Amino acid sequence: MALEGQFLQNVVVLRHGDRIDHADPSWTSSAARPWDPYLTEGGKMRAFSTGRKLRANLDFPIHRVFTSPFTRCIETTNEVVAALCAINDDGSQVTGDNLEIDPSKLKVSIEYGLCEFLSTEAIKTELLPKDGKFVYEMSKLEEMLPAGTVDSSVEHVYQGMPKWGESKTDVRDRYQGIIKALAEKYPHENLLLVTHAEALVVAISALLENVAVSGVEYCAYLHSRRLSSTSESQPVLNPKEFELCGDSGMHYSPVDTS
Template identity: 55%
Template sequence: MASAVAADAPLKPLRQQYVVVMRHGDRIDNFEPLWVSTAARPWDPPLIQDGRVRAFCAGRKIRTQLGFPIHRAFVSPFLRCIQTAAEVVSALCAVDDDPNATNSDGVSIDPSKLKVSIEYGLCEMLNREAIRIPPKDGEWGFNLSELESMLPEGTLDHTVERVYKELPQWEETVLGARNRYAQIIKELADKHPSENLLLVTHAEGVGVAVSAFLEGITVYEVDYCTFAQLRRSISSQEPSLAAGEFEVLNPGQTGIRYMPSSSIADGAI
């Protein structure tokens, strides 16, 4: 009879899991200040055309330069993130990608390459520091069917259960939002340990992806479509899996600016 595996037997290394956390592209209200005066949903600005271009190019960069595939994407329900994800996913799934293409128009894709889902936990900070003009009636008016129809055909995954079943409550604190971002990154990774993930979210979410896993620093600026890269080891001992701690890859890359947290405490910023 074969002997039982000892309870303290070492876990066998299985693979590395990568999580890419990206900010959305260029939002219209930062370039056309009068847009909000006539907008039906001033709290939910779309991308400008340059934002689409930036997002598509970021997706191409992920596909060609990072050295690992993306299997699954999750996206904030805000329009700018949905539009960003549509461009990024198109670039990731492109078939015979034309190097001169600058957005998803006319790009043929293979939707089997990855799946996409909307996740409320990746939404913008729901407070006045982030939302300039909130809805007066408290209704954000996200039409999921409409938003899902904007994602590349064939990529949507309806089988995934959301971590956050609804939006956070309005006027969450900045600290509360940061804790939410740290939690959602880990929970999504834990739910899909055999896949590499792309999370399309907001500037604060990208900042947390760095500061939560790189001790002693505070991120103070994140450019449009900049992304943080996280990596951790996944080990196995049947029938369970165990995950290591996330490490931040290339934290000093262009587009993410940070400084030691002690400098902020000392009044340096």
């Protein structure tokens, strides 16, 4: 329980939903942007269902959502936010299409630092942009998000996409750094970060020592929490003081270090 002068900050890290190229490998052969697959219809349904699950199970409000610029994450964010902000969700809808929402409940921003692992371990060489540039137009991406929720005034932690050719160490440092930076930038707000599988691997490994992750399902998420001071003169606690409160769709086990 938080005492006077303290705030319980919650951070939820969420993987995107089912991607079209995994459901239909032939999709990449004719796609204009084969490195940037969108969600399947089932992926949209899973994302919307996950948003409902979060709304029902979390004992705190989400104040801000940050999403990777990759299309599958933008579409996942759209569905999850629709579920979180729904005004009259009677359970009959399977996606957030045309669902009335209250956009004042939270704000959404795009953050380059949450993007995919930019390496051949995640994106095959033959699928890369012909000019080698991962180009995203922020205005077009923001149009894909629920109307009234976008906060485009937020300054990005990463001013552009990371450079291609990241190592495992590079991406681990990036994901750890971006989660820490966003938490410290908004210490008095609860955050939802919509990103990619490797970010959840990094996050769970930082929260639990000596675990091996064997799988991260679509729309898997983990929830961590820490005490943060409400005083501007006091520093927020460091990320090591975050504690794991729960997870869903994560598969991991202890590693014997004896």
